[in-house]
Amino acid sequence: MIETRTVISAIPSVPALAVALHRWRQRVPLPPVDEALTPPALAPMYRLSAGSVAEEARAAAQLTGEVAERLRRLTRAYGEWRVFEPGPYFDLTPRQVELLTHIVERASTVHVxxxxxxxxxxxxxxxxxxxQVAPHAGSVEQIETVHETLLERWRRLLEVIDGARAHLAEDVNxxxxxxxxxxxxxxxxxxxxAGLNGSAxxxxxxxxxxxxxxxxxDFPLPAFRQPGRKRRLMRTWRRLYGGLSASRD
Structure with a gap:
């Protein structure tokens, strides 16, 4: 099995962020946003601007659709690389590849x-x-303000993703x-x-x-890249043709 990365970002998705925020409430610090994911560091197609919920949802849907199209084309493009390089293919730096992708070659398939x-x-x-803030520092009023501000931003995030998914509801890719x-x-x-359940x-x-x-x-690993392919073909040949010589016309 070949992995093109060794570590998955600690907070790559909303479900992961929920776990991190629940731990944050328990005084476990959150890492800041990696500089590699800030707009100046990203290729143009990945740069999204903050706006209204509706605007961000549309932009998120467009980006998701563009990435989905690249993934769709990857099933044919993958075999053109001796060793697949996700950075050039997705237009990402090595650090961005580490944070945004997970690619594993298995015995006969590729998982992306x-x-x-x-x-x-x-x-x-x-x-x-x-x-940037501590969940339990300051006066009662300050703590309440921190929690209310975070809750407002969290709910807004969910609305953006809900809106984006609504835009993509009929997108086949x-x-x-x-x-x-x-x-x-x-x-x-x-x-x-972490104790995150219905009570949270x-x-x-x-x-x-x-x-x-x-x-x-998930798609089939190109046949010429599959380990042991020649050995499997020989076993199949022997099973089909028994003791016949492999060199026989």
């Missing part, structure tokens, strides 16, 4: 994940604010690559471990699951 959430201004607004369920399931054990209404907002724009793709 692209984390769109972390690029959204609304997502970064939540993470930045929580990274997105529907085929929608990785929300897998990402939700991936973080569910951590949510339970400020995060779950009455939902059973949290929305995400995470995209996932």
């Amino acid at each position: 994940v692209f984390y769109v959430d972390a690029l959204l201004p609304a997502f970064q607004a939540v993470q930045s604010y929580a990274a 997105f529907l085929g690559l929608n990785g929300a369920r897998k990402e939700q399931e991936r973080w569910l054990p951590m949510q339970h471990l 209404d400020w995060l779950l907002a009455g939902r059973r699951t949290l929305p995400t724009l995470t995209l996932t793709l």
Whole structure:
């Protein structure tokens, strides 16, 4: 198995951010937004501007659609690389590849994940604010202000992603690559471990699951790249033709 990265970003998606925020309430600090994900460091297609919820939702949907199209084309393009390089293909720096993608070559398939959430201004607004303030410092009024501000930003983030997903509701590429369920399931054990459940209404907002724009793709590894392919072909040949010589016309 070959992985093109060794570490997944600690906070790549909304489900992951929910776990981090719940821990933040328990005095576990949040890391700030990585500089590699700020607009000046990103290629133009990934730069999103803060605006109204509707504007951000449309921009997020457009970006998700563009990434989904690149993922769709990857099933054919992958075999053109001796060793696939996600940076040039997705127009990302090495650090951005580490933060936004997860690519694994298995015995006969390739598994790809692209984390769109972390690029959204609304997502970064939540993470930045929580990274800059302490949840239980100051007077009662100050603590309440911090929590209310964070809650307002969190709810806005959920609205943006809900809006983006509504725009993508009939997008065939997105529907085929929608990785929300897998990402939700991936973080569910951590949510339970952190104590995040139905009682944490400020995060779950009455939902059973949290929305995400995470995209996932699985496709066959090109045959010439599959380890042991020649050995498997020989076993098949022997099973079909028994003791016949492989050199026989």
